[in-house]
Amino acid sequence: MALFSHFLVHFALLLIFLPLELHNLLIGVSSATLSITTDREALISFKSQLSNETLSPLSSWNHNSSPCNWTGVLCDRLGQRVTGLDLSGFGLSGHLSPYVGNLSSLQSLQLQNNQFRGVIPDQIGNLLSLKVLNMSSNMLEGKLPSNITHLNELQVLDLSSNKIVSKIPEDISSLQKLQALKLGRNSLYGAIPASLGNISSLKNISFGTNFLTGWIPSELGRLHDLIELDLILNNLNGTVPPAIFNLSSLVNFALASNSFWGEIPQDVGHKLPKLIVFNICFNYFTGGIPGSLHNLTNIQVIRMASNHLEGTVPPGLGNLPFLKMYNIGYNRIVSSGVRGLDFITSLTNSTHLNFLAIDGNMLEGVIPETIGNLSKDLSTLYMGQNRFNGSIPSSIGRLSGLKLLNLSYNSISGEIPQELGQLEELQELSLAGNEISGGIPSILGNLLKLNLVDLSRNKLVGRIPTSFGNLQNLLYMDLSSNQLNGSIPMEILNLPTLSNVLNLSMNFLSGPIPEVGRLSGVASIDFSNNQLYDGIPSSFSNCLSLEKLSLARNQLSGPIPKALGDVRGLEALDLSSNQLSGAIPIELQNLQALKLLNLSYNDLEGAIPSGGVFQNFSAVNLEGNKNLCLNFPCVTHGQGRRNVRLYIIIAIVVALILCLTIGLLIYMKSKKVKVAAAASEQLKPHAPMISYDELRLATEEFSQENLLGVGSFGSVYKGHLSHGATVAVKVLDTLRTGSLKSFFAECEAMKNSRHRNLVKLITSCSSIDFKNNDFLALVYEYLCNGSLDDWIKGRRKHEKGNGLNLMERLNIALDVACALDYLHNDSEIPVVHCDLKPSNILLDEDMTAKVGDFGLARLLIQRSTSQVSISSTRVLRGSIGYIPPEYGWGEKPSAAGDVYSYGIVLLEMFCGKSPTDECFTGGLSIRRWVQSSLKNKTVQVIDPHLLSLIFYDDPSEGSNVQLSCVDAIVGVGISCTADNPDERIGIREAVRQLKAARDSLSNQSDESPTLTSTRDT
Missing domain, CATH: 1.10.510.10 (Transferase(Phosphotransferase) domain 1)
Incomplete structure (x- = not known):
């Protein structure tokens, strides 16, 4: 009976509480259904803001299925809430829907590598569970949402490679769990908040390529787990706080392209032992190259170019087996002693070396043959603008992976090695500004991937190889300022890819100019200062992209082709100092882009066009064409008797002017008197004249060692006169247009000017040099x-x-x-x-x-x-x-x-x-x-x-x-x-x-x- 009573009690209680339990169960199910429904609606709204043509990856997103089965959507274990959205690299475009803020359980939002545009909606700040927010590589703009610092669970914030214009929030330190902060390649401005130093969990700071200003906060030195500090391409300045060099966890340290100064500690390699990337290019750092960097056996990138570093390359480069890039270009590095270039040999142990730049320094000596033992992966080799001498090592031909070789502006002599023809991957070859002699090897025509060849300013002789016609990828060719002869090969004028520069000036090339019709994309052609003859080909009109054409100082004859008026993009045309005849084509006035037209010293005749560039007198040079009509209408035979008197007056005036001019020239030539003699007389009463021979001896034959500088109208040399005075001698380039006017201007301005803050003009020299050419010089005090x-x-x-x-x-x-x-x-x-x-x-x-x-x-x-x-x-x-x-x-x-x-x-x-x-x-x-x-x-x-x-x-x-x-x-x-x-x-x-x-x-x-x-x- 007792047992039965006990049963009845439990049964009664069950009847009482069963409805309540069932009610609670139903309530839970309903709540879960409502949440996943809310997420579905939010995602459908998100999809509605996207461009239709990019929606194919989201075809599974529809009302008939659970979001947990949709592409890119991740749900929790029970399938009740959306916790992750990964649409990276889907190629989506459109705006971000503010309904994304309704995904309240979202922990990861990854939308990188798409084409989202517009602003980041403020509703992002509602995602309080968010740990990863990655919207990098889109086209987002506007400011950072003000409430983004409310996302206290955030561990990764990556908004790099967008168009965001904003300051970094001062309260960024509220994100205490943040590990990666990547905001590079935007338009951020203002200072780096010092409060970042309070986020002890930070491992990655990437602010590169923005407009940030100010200094690096010393508080960042408290981030003892920091792996990456990337601040490249900003407007930052100051010195690097010493505390930064105590961050022993740093792997990537990049400060390039700012205005930092001071010295890098010599023990930086000991303080930052985990460095893989060290990049301080384009700053104002001083001191020497820290030798401790050469002890970091795992380092891969050392970039210190374009600073003010001095001294020699420290030893130890042979300790870097994983080194891929070593760039110390454009500093003041010197090589000392006969073994000063041994560091190049040391780099042979870096079997992964891909990029080596030591250009723009003061390194001197002979390039060692061991350079050919560098890594087969080496693709870029910059050694220009140093003081290397000797010849080019033939061993360079063993660098089979080389794509760029630049040895320009040194003192290298000898011939171009045939072995360079083995560099089948070579795309750029620059040997300009040396003393290289001999011929251009035909084997260079085998380098089919070449897009740049610059052999200018050497002593090369012989003909231009016809094999250059094989260079079907060539964009730029400069062979100027050599001693090349023969005709211009038709083969190089049939290179349709040549789209930048074709410069053959300052050589001894002869013969007629071949047809140039296939150079439709070239921007600049310069054949000046050669011995070319015959007419100007009309086929220049096919060079539709031509901006500059110079054929000056040749022996070209015949008329100026009317077809040149079809080259609509032409900005500069120089046909001066030839033997061209006939009228100036009126078609030239159709060249609306033309800014400079030089037709001086030819045999042109007739009327000068009045439109286009001819309306700007300062842009047109026509002197030396005695038969052009300048200041009066051209008279023709069809005019009547009424103009006979005008003919006579004009003829008399012209004859008088010509007679006076010719007489004056004959007198000046016979007496070897130049206009400068009169000017020098004005400079100072009883100013002592000085002879050419005295200046030649004073400047040691106008040697390069005494060259102080080159200006618009001449060069300036340091000289020691026989009576002991040191002077600066400005030698005018008499062939340069305007040099005589410049000479007169200087004399006229200086002759009555005396002031302690004006350079003192001592005297002038007017003579002829040993080649019987006119010689004009001004002699100044030396400072x-x-x-x-x-x-x-x-x-x-x-x-x-x-x-x-x-x-x-x-x-x-x-x-x-x-x-x-x-x-x-x-x-x-x-x-x-x-x-x-x-x-x-x-x-x-x-x-x-x-x-x-x-x-x-x-x-x-x-x-x-x-x-x-x-x-x-x-x-x-x-x-x-x-x-x-x-x-x-x-x-x-x-x-x-x-x-x-x-x-x-x-x-x-x-x-x-x-x-x-x-x-x-x-x-x-x-x-x-x-x-x-x-x-x-x-x-x-x-x-x-x-x-x-x-x-x-x-x-x-x-x-x-x-x-x-x-x-x-x-x-x-x-x-x-x-x-x-x-x-x-x-x-x-x-x-x-x-x-x-x-x-x-x-x-x-x-x-x-x-x-x-x-x-x-």
């Missing part, structure tokens, strides 16, 4: 400290290895400003320099700056008795980057134009960037770059070398004074470079402001070593 350009670019330094400090730069800036102030305001006749730039500013032994090179100068007040007008032309005056914008609009040279050029020089001096730097593209100029930084901190654009001397990390008042001084100086540069000349300050006001800036430094000069100048300030 031993070179040009300002040398100092800005680091080619010159003080004995302690420092560049120009703040006070020195300011003194130089004041010197130049005072010179311009004198020329504009205090000279007997105001003078405009027209070509102010760092290479025309020279420094004496006391670092006093002096302005030189007045070859483009213009007198603001012309004398009526001036022999040659140096102001009548409207040619664009100056050097690219320094020319004021109004000159491009046709405005005459002015003092305001000089002020603009001065302002650019000032910005370059204190910011360390040339106005023609490759970073200034797309409308960005040095002025706009600096001006935009003034809104934040000028320190971001200060020359890193100068900034290091200012001790920016020193919080002392002296450093602040110096930075304020730089602010003021840069402000002067901005005021001088306004686009509108009326808005620029005058040079006298610039002098006043710079003197005020110098006064602000005077109290610091005794306290700060960075303000010590090498001369009395």
Whole structure:
């Protein structure tokens, strides 16, 4: 009975609770169904935002099946929620649906390698379970979602290779579980947040190819598990915090293409023992190559090109069996002693070496034969712009994998080895600028993959091999400045792939020009300075992509083909110094792109066309064609008696002019008197003339060792005169158009100009050289400290290895400003320099700056008795980057134009960037770059070398004074470079402001070593 009662009690309880259990069970099932339904709807909405033509990979996504069975979808174990979405590489395009934020259980979202565009929806911030977010390699734009830092479970955030324009959030440190942060190849700006140093789990930081500014936060040194630090291609500067070199876990360390300075610790290899990639290219690092890197037996990439590294290549390269890339190009590395190039031999142990670049240094000696024992994987070998001598080792022919060989601009002699013809994979061969002799081996025609051949500026002789016609992949050929002879092979004019340059100028080629019809894609053809004869082929009209054609200084005859008017893209056409006859084809005025037309010194006749390029007098050169109608209508036989009197007047005037001209030329020739003799008489009363022989002896036959530089109209040599004086001799290239006008301009500008900040012109020389050619030269005082350009670019330094400090730069800036102030305001006749730039500013032994090179100068007040007008032309005056914008609009040279050029020089001096730097593209100029930084901190654009001397990390008042001084100086540069000349300050006001800036430094000069100048300030 008791047992029965017990049973009844349990049964009653079961009846009571059974409905409740069933209810709960049904509720759970309903909840799971609702969740998977929500995920299905979210994914269908996601799909609806995609382009229809890219949806085929998602054909399984439909309402009739569970998302857990769809392509790219991953669910939890019970199939109740979507936890992963991987659509990487599906080629999808369209926008990201905000409904993706409804996938509330999502842990992994991988959409990389598609074509998603638009912004990242803010609803991403709702995915609080997300651990992996990868949307790299798409076209996403806009800012980073502000709530992305709410994803506290996130371990991987990869948004690289998009178009995101944003700052890195300051509260990024809230992602405490983050291991990989990859935001490279976007448009991020601003500073790297120091708070990143609080994410102790971080292993990968990749911010490369953005617009980040500022310094590397020292707080990153706390990330002891960091494997990758990639900051390449940004606008970062400063020194690398020492703490970074203590991150012993680093495997990939990449800082290339920024503005970092300072020395890399010599023990970096000991501190970072796991390094595989070490990349600091394109910065301003100094010191030597850390030898400890050569002890890292697992390292694969060492890239240190384009810095200011010095010394020799340390030993140990033979310890790197896995090395694939070694690039130390464009530094100041030297080779010492007879075994200075042994490091090349050491690299034979690196059997995986693929890329070797040691170009642009000061390495010298004979290239060892052991170079042929380098890795068979070696595809790229850069050794140009050094001081190698001897011959090219024939063993290079054993480098069977070589695709690029560049030995250009050395002192290599001997012949081109036949063995180079064995390099069947070779695509680029550059041997330019050496002393290579002999003929061009025909076997080079077997290199069927060649797309570039540059053998220019050597001493090659003989004919151009017809086997070059086999090079059916050739894009670029330059054989100029050699001693090649014979005719131009028709075979090389039948290379349809030749689309860049064909340059055969400065040789002894003869014969007629073959038909060139198959060169339809070539951009530049230069056959000038040869001995070609007969007519110009009309087939040039088939070169539809031609932009530059030069056939100058040959013996071509006959008419100019009318068909040249069909080459619509032609920008420069030079047919000067030939024997062309007939009229100028009116079709040439149809060339709307033509910017330069030189038809001078031919036998052309008739009327000059009036349209197109002929409307711009400065772009057309027609001198030396005596039968062209210039300033009056051409008279024809069909005109009546009314014009007879006009005929007679014209004939008499022309005859008188010709007679006077011929008589003057005969007189000058017979007496060996040049126009320069009269000019030299004006330079200085009783100025001593100097003979050609004296200058030849003074410059040691105008040797390359004494060459100081090459300018627009000639070369400058250092010379030692017989009475002991050291001078600079500017020898004009009399064959260059405009050199005589430049000579007169310099004489006229300098003869009455006397100022401590102008280079002193001593005398001139007018004679004939030993080849019976005209010889013109100007003799200046010699300034031993070179040009300002040398100092800005680091080619010159003080004995302690420092560049120009703040006070020195300011003194130089004041010197130049005072010179311009004198020329504009205090000279007997105001003078405009027209070509102010760092290479025309020279420094004496006391670092006093002096302005030189007045070859483009213009007198603001012309004398009526001036022999040659140096102001009548409207040619664009100056050097690219320094020319004021109004000159491009046709405005005459002015003092305001000089002020603009001065302002650019000032910005370059204190910011360390040339106005023609490759970073200034797309409308960005040095002025706009600096001006935009003034809104934040000028320190971001200060020359890193100068900034290091200012001790920016020193919080002392002296450093602040110096930075304020730089602010003021840069402000002067901005005021001088306004686009509108009326808005620029005058040079006298610039002098006043710079003197005020110098006064602000005077109290610091005794306290700060960075303000010590090498001369009395």
